[in-house]
Amino acid sequence: MTVFAAARVLCGDIPNDEPAWVEVDDHRIVATGVGPRAGAVDLGDRFLAPGYLDIQVNGMGATDFATATTEECVALFGDMVRGGVTGSCPTVCTAPLDAYAPMLERLSATAVEVGPRMLGVHLEGPFLGDAPGAHPVDLIRPVDLDWLRALLDRFPGLVRIVTLAPEADPGFEATKLLVARGVTVALGHSRASYEDARAAADAGATLVTHLFNGMGPLHHRAPGLPGAALTDHRLTPSLIADCVHVDPAMVRLATVARPDLVLVTDAVATDADGIRFDGDAAYLSDGTLAGSGLTMERAVRNVVMLGVPVAVAVTMATTNPARVLGLTDRGRIVPGARADLITVRSTDSSAEPVNVAA
Amino acid sequence: MSSFTIDALAVRVFDDDDAMGRAAAADAAEAIAGAVERTGAANVMLATGNSQFAFLAALLQRDDVPWAAITAFHMDEYVGLGPEHPASFQRYMRERVAAHVSVHAFHYLHGDAADPEAEAARYASLLTAHPLDLCCLGIGENGHLAFNDPGVADFDDPLDVKIVELDDACRRQQVGEGHFAGVADVPTRAITVTIPALLRARRVLAIVPEARKAAPVRGALEGPITTACPASVLRRQPRATLYLDHASAGLLAVR
Numbered sequence: 001m002t003v004f005a006a007a008r009v010l011c012g013d014i015p016n017d018e019p020a021w022v023e024v025d026d027h028r029i030v031a032t033g034v035g036p037r038a039g040a041v042d043l044g045d046r047f048l049a050p051g052y053l054d055i056q057v058n059g060m061g062a063t064d065f066a067t068a069t070t071e072e073c074v075a076l077f078g079d080m081v082r083g084g085v086t087g088s089c090p091t092v093c094t095a096p097l098d099a100y101a102p103m104l105e106r107l108s109a110t111a112v113e114v115g116p117r118m119l120g121v122h123l124e125g126p127f128l129g130d131a132p133g134a135h136p137v138d139l140i141r142p143v144d145l146d147w148l149r150a151l152l153d154r155f156p157g158l159v160r161i162v163t164l165a166p167e168a169d170p171g172f173e174a175t176k177l178l179v180a181r182g183v184t185v186a187l188g189h190s191r192a193s194y195e196d197a198r199a200a201a202d203a204g205a206t207l208v209t210h211l212f213n214g215m216g217p218l219h220h221r222a223p224g225l226p227g228a229a230l231t232d233h234r235l236t237p238s239l240i241a242d243c244v245h246v247d248p249a250m251v252r253l254a255t256v257a258r259p260d261l262v263l264v265t266d267a268v269a270t271d272a273d274g275i276r277f278d279g280d281a282a283y284l285s286d287g288t289l290a291g292s293g294l295t296m297e298r299a300v301r302n303v304v305m306l307g308v309p310v311a312v313a314v315t316m317a318t319t320n321p322a323r324v325l326g327l328t329d330r331g332r333i334v335p336g337a338r339a340d341l342i343t344v345r346s347t348d349s350s351a352e353p354v355n356v357a358a
Numbered sequence: 359m360s361s362f363t364i365d366a367l368a369v370r371v372f373d374d375d376d377a378m379g380r381a382a383a384a385d386a387a388e389a390i391a392g393a394v395e396r397t398g399a400a401n402v403m404l405a406t407g408n409s410q411f412a413f414l415a416a417l418l419q420r421d422d423v424p425w426a427a428i429t430a431f432h433m434d435e436y437v438g439l440g441p442e443h444p445a446s447f448q449r450y451m452r453e454r455v456a457a458h459v460s461v462h463a464f465h466y467l468h469g470d471a472a473d474p475e476a477e478a479a480r481y482a483s484l485l486t487a488h489p490l491d492l493c494c495l496g497i498g499e500n501g502h503l504a505f506n507d508p509g510v511a512d513f514d515d516p517l518d519v520k521i522v523e524l525d526d527a528c529r530r531q532q533v534g535e536g537h538f539a540g541v542a543d544v545p546t547r548a549i550t551v552t553i554p555a556l557l558r559a560r561r562v563l564a565i566v567p568e569a570r571k572a573a574p575v576r577g578a579l580e581g582p583i584t585t586a587c588p589a590s591v592l593r594r595q596p597r598a599t600l601y602l603d604h605a606s607a608g609l610l611a612v613r
Contacts, residue, residue: 015560016489017397206476233468233480259463259487260480309399315487323483332486336516 001025004341004354005040006048010314012333022048024339026358031335043343043354049314050331051086051340052296052351053321055161055262056122056209056238058091059269065090066103073110077117083295084351086340087119087330089160091266094125094135097147104155111158116338116357119325120160124209127174128189129165133214134290135189143174152181159183160325163209165190172203179204184325187235189214190225197228201235207324210266211237211254212246213289230257236324238262239316241302242294244281248306255308255316262324263303263316265294301349314344362612364579365593369600371607375567379412382565382601386413386492387423389561393491394427399462401488403431403551403559404455405504406447408535409496411454413565413601418458425459429488431481433495433504433556435467437474437521437547445537445544467549478519478549485518485555493559497566499534500527501574501587505550511588515552522550534570553591562598564589569605576609 002024009020014032021037023030059065063076073090080088090110092103104121111118128140143164152159162178163186169175175185187200188209197208208229212218218226229237230253239261241251254261268275268282268291275282275290280298282290296317303313322331330338338357344350359381360371372378386402393400404410417423432451439446448466456464465484471477495503502511510522529544538544556562566575578589579600585591592598 011486012489013554013558014489015491017393202472233477234472236480256463259465260483311489312487315483319483319486323479326479 001030002355003037003040004043004048005037006043006343007045007346008047009333010047010049010311010344011319011331016311020048022333022341024341024355027339028357029333029335029337029339032333046343046345047310048333048354049342049344049351050318050333050337051342051353051356052084052300052317053119053331054080054085054088054265054296055119055321055325056091056124056264057088057267058093058291060267062269062271064269065107066092066095068106070106070109070113073106074113077110077114081117081353081356083297084342084344084353085296086342086353086356087117089119089122091122091124094128094139096139097126097144100151101154104151104158108155108158119327121158122161122163123159124163124188127164127168129167130191131189131214131216133189134284134288140168142168142170145173145177148174148177152183161186161207163188166192166196166200172200175200175203175205186238187225191216192225194223194225194227197225197235198232201228201232206235207262208235208237210245210264211239211261212250213240230254236260236262236320238264240264240266240292240294241299242280242292243302244279245289245292251303252306255303255306259308259312259316260320260323261316262321263296263299265296265299266291267294268292297349297351300344300351304349310344310346310349313349366596367593367598367600369579369602371602371604373604375412375603376416378565378567378601378603379416382413382494382563383416383420385599386417386494386563387420389492390423390428393560394424399427399429400424400491401429401431403433403490403493403495403556404451405433405495405565406450407496409567409571410494410565412567413494414454418455423459425461428461430455430461430464431485431488431490432467434548434550435469436545437469437549438545439469441466441468441470445532469549474521474547474549478517478521481549481551482518482555485551490559492561492563493556494563494565495556497564497571497574497578497589498528499531499570499574500525501577501589502528503553503556503588503591505548506553506588508586508588511553511585513553513585513591515554517552518555519549519551522548524548553588557591557595557598560597562592562595564592564598564600566600566606567603569608571606572609575602575606579610
């Protein structure tokens with residue numbers, strides 16, 4: 001048993017405006033409470049939070065999840081923990097259909113190595129629509145149900161999220177198949193109208209991938225996919241809060257309208273072919289945005305600097321992603337949850353792991 | 359006015375509904391001011407029902423409530439009712455609170471959500487982001503807190519927000535208060551904040567006027583602490599105060 005005492009405990013079942021403590025064993029949070037606690041490891045003026053969860057990360061540093069070896073993928077999971085991310089969805093972009101099985105073989109082997117820190121694979125494509133962003137246009141295609149069914153059968157439980165466009169899924173057949181298989185359907189890279197997006201939600205879609213990016217604009221007479229993402233509570237938007245993909249004013253709009261949204265990094269490998277970085281944003285040679293160099297701690301810092309209280313900002317990286325994936329064992333500091341704990345500095349939102357469940 | 363404690367619970371009995379409402383509003387304002395002083399904001403949960411009219415009116419009349427610092431929640435909603443239905447609790451909150459003051463944000467439960475479990479989870483994550491500084495609740499004619507009726511109440515509920523089946527007594531009460539034409543019109547399910555999530559608030563005010571509440575008040579204060587009368591759990595709450603009027607205290611042995 002170890003007890004950690006901190007200036008605040010966020011995302012817990014106790015008040016978050018006074019010093020508090022968390023007791024853990026190797027795997028689980030055992031108890032929480034406010035006030036001092038004898039024998040505690042004192043974390044000083046830092047805040048305790050659940051480990052961050054990133055449901056959209058393509059890679060980082062030299063590692064691209066789509067091409068990396070299992071060893072490199074496992075090492076990247078270790079790097080993410082050092083940045084406070086204790087669970088993530090490796091994300092692969094549109095590729096030829098026959099390229100998916102080898103990718104998923106490697107990621108399946110990665111899942112065996114890293115255990116519950118792997119939240120499942122996020123397939124972003126290939127069933128996308130008319131807002132491809134950096135996805136290769138010639139590989140985007142309408143739904144192939146037989147291929148999809150075979151892939152899910154071959155890798156049971158591995159695929160956790162599929163981002164698709166309603167216009168690529170006539171009759172929402174893929175959406176219904178995925179939902180029936182327990183896969184979260186995210187709408188994205190789509191010019192879907194507001195009505196189409198609501199119909200996709202009727203069919204079971206529950207996420208909207210990187211709100212404002214890869215979709216039509218938010219227009220006052222044609223609210224489109226962003227309008228549905230902001231106002232239809234069946235849908236939860238994810239957001240790349242690097243303040244380049246989305247203007248700070250629109251980040252503020254999103255956080256005010258949907259404090260239950262999910263922050264994602266959409267991070268990409270820094271040395272991927274044809275990618276150029278400017279600050280936290282990655283670009284193709286023609287200037288198209290192609291993911292980010294964002295980390296979850298900087299995403300949290302950015303929304304805090306835009307006025308979101310730190311306790312709310314942290315839920316956008318913990319409680320909210322856990323909710324959209326239906327994970328009840330993490331994302332909060334409550335007895336019974338996994339003992340994945342990080343500290344967040346009140347001054348600059350920098351994050352460090354404190355305890356990672358065995 | 360008389361005051362006493364039963365187990366850990368402070369109880370205050372007033373001559374009438376108005377005096378009770380004013381006293382509870384004063385204590386609510388103090389709890390809100392304390393939270394705003396500590397953190398610059400206050401997270402407040404409010405209850406619906408005819409029993410809350412005097413309290414809400416008194417709270418709205420005060421000139422010392424920093425409404426713009428308040429993030430507000432409500433505690434329950436019928437599954438299947440849209441926000442415009444006359445009996446919707448979201449509508450009650452819009453018309454009786456949000457229309458009169460400018461809160462920082464009022465987070466509503468969406469009773470018409472296609473997937474009520476998902477809506478419950480969404481609301482639970484908002485509550486995780488906003489630990490309650492103040493929870494103002496009532497007690498139902500069947501002893502319930504929010505929609506935690508005797509059959510579904512759990513003092514150690516693992517969920518913070520859940521879907522429940524409403525019991526017959528609860529559904530009859532809704533007809534009696536004039537919200538529905540008949541029992542058959544009352545939805546059979548609701549989304550409710552659970553008992554531990556309600557009582558986790560830094561300050562809990564239980565506001566329970568009217569003669570029709572005399573029996574459940576007696577059960578809560580003089581019976582065993584049991585989920586058969588969910589409100590009995592208030593006796594374990596040192597941070598809670600129970601506000602009664604003469605009528606609702608009418609059956610108590612100690613007054």
